[in-house]
Amino acid sequence: MRYTKLQSVVLVILRITIGWHFLYEGGVKILNPHWTAKSYLLDSGGFMKGFFEFIAGSQTLLAISDTANAWGLAFIGLSLIVGLFTRFSSLAAMFLLLLYYLSHPAFPGIQYLFPSDGSYFLINKTLIELFALLVLYAFPTSNMFGLHRLMKNNNSFLA
Amino acid sequence: MAQENQENNSKKISRRDILAGLAALPIVGVIGYGLLRNKAEAEKRNSSLLSDIKPEIQSGIPPLIEGKTLKIGIIGTGGRGGYLMKAMGFVNPDKIDEYTEKGKTDKYWVQYLEDFRAQDNLNIKITAICDVFDKNAEKAITAGANVHRNGKGGNMDDAPKRFTTYKELIASPDVDAVVIATPDHWHVPIALEAARNGKHVYCEKPLSWSVAETYEIRKTVKETGIVFQLGHQGRQTESYNVARSLIKQDVIGKISLIEVCTNRNDPNGAWVYEIAKEANEKTIDWKQFIGQAPWHDFSLERFFRWRCWWDYSTGLSGDLFTHEFDALNQILNLGIPNSAMASGGIYFFKDGRTVPDVLNMAMEYADRDLTLLYSATLASEKNRGKVIMGHDAYLELSDTLIVSVDPQSTRYKEKLKQGIVEPFKPIYSYVPGQGAVDAITSPTEKYFAGRGLLYTYRDGKAVDTTHLHLREWINCIRAGNGAQPSCNIDQAFEEAMTAHMGTISYKEGRRTYWDKEKEVIV
């Protein structure tokens, strides 16, 4: 299957904008030594609330999750932008987004301290970004546009 | 797709490939630029806000002074008396079992019990108990014996002795110091008796029920030299001390108005407490409950809900305003106001009470050029917080502390103009246990700080302020060098007189004044 020109351009734009979002979010967190997800985690809701509060309550777990989160975001973002390991990073990104969603699910009846920027029922922007990543996973573009194209042994691991 | 891969593999790398392969790299550069800009701005804000202030933050819990085991007597072992015993390390075994049971479904109680067990042993022994209601006395006796903080069936030590009158308790050689947690009209008579017998006193707030006795207790405590602590545990609240140091450094500018409030909206909050089924004329020494109050026939309502009648109570002013006042007196050394004006009424709880359920008081500090405003209702929970309003910023206080900038500030004029600070937005926050004052930069932090919710979690090691307050008192007793704790008799005198000025103003429907020279309310 070959994409039409329009299809490729659209897919590459999607890949780079999502990558941009991830890299910037990760970068800001890495560069701010005081950043922590603690208050966000404490504000969790839904059936996984206890789990996220447990992480927030433990110094060690919180430190691990903060570091993994910040660097995870940055690497995923970088990978999507430069077009290397994009299938793997799409999966990792979906996993992170799933955690964000589960900590603040858009379930009816849950009130969060941190106000939401719109009105959502089950589906919110986190989930939409997650599905957009699924599109990237299903329609890879790094072998057309990205470092992957330059790799001699063009195997799917690098895709 | 496999086909495409094969095609790519077979090709040599062309110029086109290189372009398409590297075209995205400049985007990384753009984001890098964005990140550095963001960091530089955050640093600019942080350093310019925090560079010129040095908040004083107490580090850790003051160590216990060593010495012999203190023998303590508790007089009045109702709700507060029970709590004070817990803060000293003594809880009824039944209660321990209750915490354990509740912990099975609610983790909060697991932590609660853990915190209690982790609380330092103050090296004291509860040797004596006095309460006029049998049930409360008996509960305190079993709690006093529970030295090892066990549940039922656990190992217990000697039970404290029950005395039927406070005078006998105070006279006992087995008592070095007393904790007084009776209704308000009994505070001074008992404290006087203790001081005259050389026993140290921890007395619950408010200091006094009448104006006259306030002078007497101050005089006696000073003459006898006993160690005296009034039970405003707010003295130990870290955020108050931090507020004090920030204000000293002129972070909020000239203060003109302070607003404090009480907002409650349930029968318990309005002092309509439950009446114990064990209570009757046989189990309660009614005559001793009455004491210096005007005689009234036996009444369970009056015994359990004594705060509703002036006969035993000091009303909203003495019961609840005093906590607010003492916090501010600690932060600002306010002292007694020049004048007080109060109004209010019994607007919601028309249950035969004589004390108002709505009270508003304006206290003027002419020499400080500021007004202290207290506003209370027992029929709405809309909390208005504790706010100290300065020309440059306002400081809001609870367990946490938040300073927000006034748009018309002189001090922050330049920073406002440069966009380093935003009007009405928090610039400093302090959260107990965090150990540092933070300049607030990110929108998330601003949001949480603005709601006083940053880290308000039961975070493992929350220490009970009442424990710290008692500990300070005990340390002073052991030090034996004449040092008095933070809420000493002078602070207590100011607290009581200020509360009385408001109450008299309310009762007489006029403005009351404090004559500083003669130290009288006119």
Ligand SMILES: NC(=O)c1ccc[n+]([C@@H]2O[C@H](COP(=O)([O-])OP(=O)(O)OC[C@H]3O[C@@H](n4cnc5c(N)ncnc54)[C@H](O)[C@@H]3O)[C@@H](O)[C@H]2O)c1
């Ligand atoms: N610092 C605080 O945060 C705080 C909190 C609650 C209460 N308090 C203060 O504690 C005091 C007690 O309040 P409470 O809520 O425990 O009331 P309460 O009615 O629950 O307890 C008072 C106890 O004193 C006993 N008593 C009455 N007269 C006595 C006497 N002559 N001798 C011995 N015992 C006597 C009663 O039988 C009762 O057990 C009040 O002055 C109140 O202002 C302070």
